[in-house]
Amino acid sequence: MSDLTDWTLLRSFLAVLRRGSLSAAARETGLTQPTIGRHIDELEAGLGLALFTRSPGGLLPTQGARSLLPHAEAMEIAFAALKRAATLGGDEGNPRGTVRIAASEVMGTFVLPPVLAALRGRYPGITLELALNNRTDDLLRRDADIAVRMTRPKQDGLVARRLGMVPLGLYAHRAYLDRYGLPERVDDLARHHVIGFDRDDHSARAVAAGTLPISRDLFSFRVDSDVAQIMALRAGLGIGMIQKAMAKADTALVPVLPDRVAIELECWLAVHEDQKDAAPIRALFDGLAEGLLRWMDAAGR
Amino acid sequence: MSDLTDWTLLRSFLAVLRRGSLSAAARETGLTQPTIGRHIDELEAGLGLALFTRSPGGLLPTQGARSLLPHAEAMEIAFAALKRAATLGGDEGNPRGTVRIAASEVMGTFVLPPVLAALRGRYPGITLELALNNRTDDLLRRDADIAVRMTRPKQDGLVARRLGMVPLGLYAHRAYLDRYGLPERVDDLARHHVIGFDRDDHSARAVAAGTLPISRDLFSFRVDSDVAQIMALRAGLGIGMIQKAMAKADTALVPVLPDRVAIELECWLAVHEDQKDAAPIRALFDGLAEGLLRWMDAAGR
DNA sequence: GATCGCTCATACATTTTCTTATAGCAATTC
DNA sequence: GAATTGCTATAAGAAAATGTATGAGCGATC
Incomplete structure (x- = not known):
């Protein structure tokens, strides 16, 4: 056989x-x-x-x-990675090729676009692919060349760089608070509409769960998509977790229990050791680090 | 293109x-x-x-x-995994197929053979493959179906079971100690022949390094192969680290600084979530757990 | 220095694989 | 209930891939 x-x-x-x-x-x-x-x-x-x-x-x-x-898909993914790797070339000044970047939904939707737009201008020879999901094994599966992750990458064979901490907090739309009032203690959340995940309890959420009395039962509005959660939050459906920087950009959002609930996620950049020396990979790795650091700096203010 | x-x-x-x-x-x-x-x-x-x-x-x-x-190899590995997966079948009583087990060199050489021999007898329909190395990403690369690991598996998509702690200690052959004397303090090791790794500083060693003043410079006999280290230890080349259970089985080995140096590694069994329900995988997972627990129990005495 | 053993490149015959074309079956639609 | 639309299965010719045979280059060996 x-x-x-x-x-x-x-x-x-x-x-x-x-x-x-x-x-x-x-x-x-x-x-x-x-x-x-x-x-x-x-x-x-x-x-x-x-x-x-x-x-x-x-x-x-x-x-x-x-x-x-899953095995056939692994072959397909590896083949796609091989074809991408074959496109990589050029030198430091003018890197060429296709690079696939993995990131969480939120990062990919709200944070990365302006950063990538700048890099796009600086490196016209690089074609970008963006893979948005919350799994942390993209690199190992070779489903991406560079990963932006909110947890420390721990696998063998990866080169990772810690960019800093991203602060999150509970927020709600002013219209929601006008109607339901502002919770004053953590326990009050049980009597509020809390926006949270449905089944997809991925690691970033797990981190958050460690410091908060968060469980699925608490949520009265459940979606697995982080982006949908943020949209729901902005639409006034309830109280939810969001990056402080993003909340500040939306003047209608009001912090909820800011003194009691303070969560920070680590932000990491990772790349395969095999690939880290290719010109386009290096250019994007450094460019992403620079762009994300600047974003975190601006967000900190 | x-x-x-x-x-x-x-x-x-x-x-x-x-x-x-x-x-x-x-x-x-x-x-x-x-x-x-x-x-x-x-x-x-x-x-x-x-x-x-x-x-x-x-x-x-x-x-x-x-x-x-690396990408082409990933395809090859995935294809091999697919072919193995296609062989899996049978029912709980008589599982059939080929299963590839990843383990560290030491486990695969000294511990697993008797355990696997017993399983072989119990499940004649299962063909076994053994992949010995010290990388921890076999499962994710699909280079193995079941992994015996000395560190906690942390990747997404894996189902892991903690089996217990494996105690290690420093030992030397009686003939070595007769000639060079028994170190009485940790500092004395610097004046002894210590057997250790060359370049391959994998995670089990990293764990050990955390609790011991171990660095590459200390070693006067360096091999990357753990098995070769153990053989060197048994041959009286110097002082080295070995599982206590294995040391006890060799009456010529004498513990060195047993009160000062006590290291324990966690022993874990892991499997892909995808595959955990296939009859042969389940049979071997449970059988390995049983056999390894019995071995750890016997070793503990 | 000729020979042997290894290699790659090319031309041609052969085999394998693919496409085209057609038949047949089940479900849906008018 | 006939027509239409989706599907699979099969047979025969077209296209593509493979194998065979051969020539030529380089290095080691006798």
């Missing part, structure tokens, strides 16, 4: 899994339906495992196929 | 990089020299990057090729 040598078969596998039919997969990949069909047959024969149940409506993945998915 | 769709080209790339010539790569892959040559041409054209400088003696990788290597 292990005489399976054609890595490309997994492209077709992924396409079928995602599109749900041979025909749709053919359209996605630019191949044809019989070809994709033979690829799946070949894969099933090679692995000795039924991957899909054929039907006139399409192909339904088996449990086995689902268990292979 | 980005119309590069054939993932299999990277198999040839890896083979050429490793063997150093098209012909040797052809022998390794079962293809022929012209085919491998065409693959490399196609890859270079697709990536827009010179990968090798051709010579009558073989192909010399460029810097660019070297920078792509």
